[in-house]
Amino acid sequence: MPMYEYQCTSCNHRFELRQKFSDAPASTCPKCGGSVEKLISQTAFSLKGGGWFESGYCSKSGNAKPAACSSGG
Secondary structure, eight states, rough: OEEEEEEETTOEEEEEEEEEEEEHHHHHTTOOOOOOEOOOOOOOOOOOOOIIIIITOOTTTTTSSOOOHHHOO
């Protein structure tokens, strides 16, 4: 389940909630009961490494190599 970050518009209290995609967004601050805004946060998820494209699709064992594999990008 994803983690969402909220900030109260009254007391500026920031908090996180683990919610399902189908759950309604939070509307009240747990500290003061004021209204809250959903914040856009940087995710901790990142992809690193060559991945399937370089290791599988562009493998040197295949006879025909796509043009995208030979470009330096």
